[in-house]
Amino acid sequence: MPRIAVIGLGQAATHFAIGLERLKAGEIQPYGVPLANMDLGVGFDELEIVGFLEVDNRKIGKTVSEVARKFYGFKKVPGRLSGVRVYRGLGSAWVRDLFPVSEEEWPSQLEEVYRTLKLLRPDIIFDVSTTQYSRPYKDMAKLEKDVYAGKAAPSQVYAYLALRLAEEEGPLALVNFNPTPVANSQAILSAAAERGMLVFGDDGATGATPLTADILEHLRERNRKVRGVAQFNIGGNTDFLSLLEESRNRAKEYTKSSIVMDVLGYDVPHYIRPTGFLESLGDKKFVAMHIEYESFNGAVDEIIVNMRVNDSPALAGLMVDLARVSWLLLSNGFSGTVRQVNSFYMKRPAPPGTRSQSRVIAYQNLVHMLESIRKPVSRGIPEVGQHP
Amino acid sequence: MPRIAVIGLGQAATHFAIGLERLKAGEIQPYGVPLANMDLGVGFDELEIVGFLEVDNRKIGKTVSEVARKFYGFKKVPGRLSGVRVYRGLGSAWVRDLFPVSEEEWPSQLEEVYRTLKLLRPDIIFDVSTTQYSRPYKDMAKLEKDVYAGKAAPSQVYAYLALRLAEEEGPLALVNFNPTPVANSQAILSAAAERGMLVFGDDGATGATPLTADILEHLRERNRKVRGVAQFNIGGNTDFLSLLEESRNRAKEYTKSSIVMDVLGYDVPHYIRPTGFLESLGDKKFVAMHIEYESFNGAVDEIIVNMRVNDSPALAGLMVDLARVSWLLLSNGFSGTVRQVNSFYMKRPAPPGTRSQSRVIAYQNLVHMLESIRKPVSRGIPEVGQHP
């Protein structure tokens, strides 16, 4: 029975909590949950959310129900969620401007958060906290030093605490949905492997980028020569606003741009970036994409895509899947990370050096890998390659 | 050295002829030729077009160069094409209004066309004649009777002549790019198998439908519930105009609609159809697509796609591939049809009863199949399934 702790109670986490309960109650169909129809050995009703960690003082101490109603305008919240509480999370340098913590307080805050995690006894930790710019860690000693000096990004500090928890309490899975390099930190991956712990990440693959990847795949498979790719995003929720801060946007850009080269096999001019904030859009992003390519005998074609997408529910749907997938893999003794999982669910798939794949290919590989676990008599994992 | 005869000298066939020669001359890159970078054992420069068959009296007797200049406005035509001639093709009931043939003339015309084919000695016959509405043939006796009575669709008559040619001259490949059921006629498939002949078809997969299929696959893999699909097409070339005639449009509609059910695994309201003719667009179609779907926790999203695409060069690019693929399969003793080929290149893939696949999956399967032929030590053909 997987117990889930969630770091960050924004829109996505709220949709995850509410949607999961509605799913258990049979009120909604599992739309937006990619592997909903696949038997992963664990049902939706076995998933249990045990608590949330947050840095926003207005949310700490409240229940999910209260936060959902007050901050995100949900009118009906499943009853069970009034029993799930929000605990104090890590307010490091990245959000210090908003939720200040002094240098002296830092060590004690670190221990408080660790005690909270220990109390919650999660099998799975989801990190959906705000985007933070940081570099990957190759060396555990350096990470450890930065953690205690308050210099590591919060998501990396949480990873460090998760490693400590795994050491003391046994295997668990950490899934990092934000762009901060966690699963892409070799130091964290190696330590996880030693402790039988799983780490997935980084940066949950919602929004327009997965579709862009698949359209590029579509063009590659026809050997059409892409000339350029423009992809604009504009959103109106606060998560989106924070993306646009210079340093955070930089983290994001690093994440996304690799898909052009990785999927097409050659580079072309591209502009793929969260572009602006427009309050009136709320949680529903507007995306515009323009791709120009050359076809046979010099013909030039163009594809224009416009989307209105709800990002938070999309991420929440992936969270439901990853809870089940994490549990299946934990139960089967996997540790470290599993590339096929990251390649489908993440924009910047771990381990470091993993090339982005189009999602349709990543999906095929993921399904084969999971099937081979569920039906071990199968003849191995046929891997679908990318460039013939 | 594959010899290619082409039925129908419209825009697509003209682009095929010119583009192939420019490709051989190194003037263009093989963009729009899906498997250009794969070694299929036969190079572009080995492909030879030996002649065209046409029903338009203004084209018959001319060379490809003359037709390309006069009808399609090409200014520069590779020199070699002034040696390739246009022969009289079959003007049956379907185009009798435009290019009349009396009932008495029919048998002799049939024999004249057969003699032309025999003279051209093609290894590969491409049928890119105009869309004709017809039903599939299950029974060879019925087909034979209709052929001689002038009641079968021209593409089916050509198939009959190709079967005769294969019987007398040995194996060849027939590729039907129009929606008339040829490869989907069990009678033709069975007769081909007996004669070591290959038949591929039906309805070359260009335009927006392959992209629609792949976007639907993208949604299916996320278990997003599609609510409806609208896909408009408007074009300005004469091929497009003929599509809009009532009966021909019906043939087309039958072709395309199956992708929604086949790819998604459930049916939803959809409108996918050539919609109108607008002369100012010329060969460059305008496509508009609207897909609304439900994501997690009741969220409703929408995707709008607009395309400007040159259909004829796109089809011509597939023709280059199919010449090489046909030759490879003929050389390796394949006969009848090969589903993996049709599933990628055709909108209504043979044999009858074949479910449409998204193109990304069809592509993977095609590549595996071809690789297993080229590198026979490989461990078999792993087949990528569709609905996990």
Added chain:
Amino acid sequence: MPRIAVIGLGQAATHFAIGLERLKAGEIQPYGVPLANMDLGVGFDELEIVGFLEVDNRKIGKTVSEVARKFYGFKKVPGRLSGVRVYRGLGSAWVRDLFPVSEEEWPSQLEEVYRTLKLLRPDIIFDVSTTQYSRPYKDMAKLEKDVYAGKAAPSQVYAYLALRLAEEEGPLALVNFNPTPVANSQAILSAAAERGMLVFGDDGATGATPLTADILEHLRERNRKVRGVAQFNIGGNTDFLSLLEESRNRAKEYTKSSIVMDVLGYDVPHYIRPTGFLESLGDKKFVAMHIEYESFNGAVDEIIVNMRVNDSPALAGLMVDLARVSWLLLSNGFSGTVRQVNSFYMKRPAPPGTRSQSRVIAYQNLVHMLESIRKPVSRGIPEVGQHP
């Protein structure tokens, strides 16, 4: 105090009834009512709907509240509407398939409907019944004959009854929102002028066509040479379905196509038409538009517009305006028709021979005309021309 009778209780009429009551109650802002902020001498709260006429037996005898709830899914309906009833309307040949009336019954039905109108004592009659294909009437004797023979289109029969009512009861206004030529029938206009009655029409200007007209105006004012216009519409309500029937669509096509020539001053290839029915869209149409034009020094540009629009509320907003405008003009002794009103609110503006105008120009002229009535000291009506 204007009393309003409405012919046809579909989605638009329902939105009109509900929206007007909500407007009076201050529950909504008058968004979508073009002249809401202009003092026309009559307030929203003075408008009174006195009854509806319908041919659908399931609606006849019910109240608007019941129809709104049962047929159109409205959950909250303003209380006052439970006092407004639906009466039997004219079921002529056009809808005879759906709601049959025998030839013998016709004369008595005609009288019954007339009695209903007389009972309702409307100052304003809105015709929002279903699109019917018909020709304009130049001659009153011919119209009269066809009315009694059951051969005129229902909207033309209603116009005849309205003329009779005006003769007996005094001036009233008839506004025809469907494409049937009513205000474009010279016979009706002349008879109305004689009776001090006003007739406005035909075909309420909602949907994409007004925007298309204004985009064409934008291009014309820059002397950009439009090469072609494609405009697709797909909708999911039953009104839309009926549009697609062959003969009705023909009526519609006739209506819309003139804008290209009229606004640009030259003709170009265009395809502007209700294109298809897609149930999943419901009342919210999807529109796609493509315009290619030539700019300075041979440059070629393109504009692509996609819209999701609720047609019925848009029409309902115009109805609110036209109630007030009709009353103002009636009160000031206008009769026959008023071109400036039709040019803004209608797709096929009366009187016959009126050229379509871009909406921005029509709006300026309408506002000037109305201001000159409200402030008669003004120096006359400066008319904004179209082609300098």
Added chain:
Amino acid sequence: MPRIAVIGLGQAATHFAIGLERLKAGEIQPYGVPLANMDLGVGFDELEIVGFLEVDNRKIGKTVSEVARKFYGFKKVPGRLSGVRVYRGLGSAWVRDLFPVSEEEWPSQLEEVYRTLKLLRPDIIFDVSTTQYSRPYKDMAKLEKDVYAGKAAPSQVYAYLALRLAEEEGPLALVNFNPTPVANSQAILSAAAERGMLVFGDDGATGATPLTADILEHLRERNRKVRGVAQFNIGGNTDFLSLLEESRNRAKEYTKSSIVMDVLGYDVPHYIRPTGFLESLGDKKFVAMHIEYESFNGAVDEIIVNMRVNDSPALAGLMVDLARVSWLLLSNGFSGTVRQVNSFYMKRPAPPGTRSQSRVIAYQNLVHMLESIRKPVSRGIPEVGQHP
């Protein structure tokens, strides 16, 4: 016979020079020249370009023909242009990084440029130099001081030199097409009025903003409540690249944003900005626009616009008009500025404090104003208002 000097020989100026000569030679139609069909008393063939000023050392001393071929890839350049030369322009602080000028050189450079202008004897000066961020000048003494200290923006320095030229040589017109406040500097306007000189500006109205303004006008005239406006632009020419520099972009943003408030009459969230640079687009911008609005009875609609537009030819077309309009107004003794001209052709219309208008209204007013000059017996200038 108007003599025209042009500051800045980028893409727009090159299109202006080539297009004008082709127009004179009858090789092209005057598409993209708004008032081409209006008799302004001066023909295209009377317009003469006498020289260009540039800061790019690679262009100085060359002819327009050489620049058009080498920098902008034009293959055919009208012969007459090989007689039109490029002179050294002002390389001030704004472009000092690219084309350095030392503080000591500044005064002598200023005089050299003035001598060039004097030599060219222009009636009309077009400023299409690169966007520079600056503040308007209210006080002439302050402007004069900044000019000699090298602290005013180049466009403002040119304006100062033009004023000097007007004083010495008589009336001329200066048209500022870049966003630097020139016509919006009260100091410059007043000085121009004293010298019988005309100043038009600022920021030529090309690209998506004029269409956005007209779509907003369309919505305003229906009293639809706009909820938010997103408008992205991405381009690939070097002018566009320079726009994206922080400070220059700021100038641009200031320019554009006012249209929402000015046209609608209320403010809403909006994001309207040059968004990115994508080399593959070249001179052809991609624009994506999203507008959500509320219609009657709570209905919510959306309009999505995508454009591919060639900005430089569009601006060049306006330049042809402004040459003729400037000459007409100069000939009729106008001085200072003329609001109706700026309101149609400029994004930030002078004089300071002028509210943005939708272009369709600005067009009507412009045409009336010009007609009243050409046909002075007309009864005055009826002005079309904005908010009824």
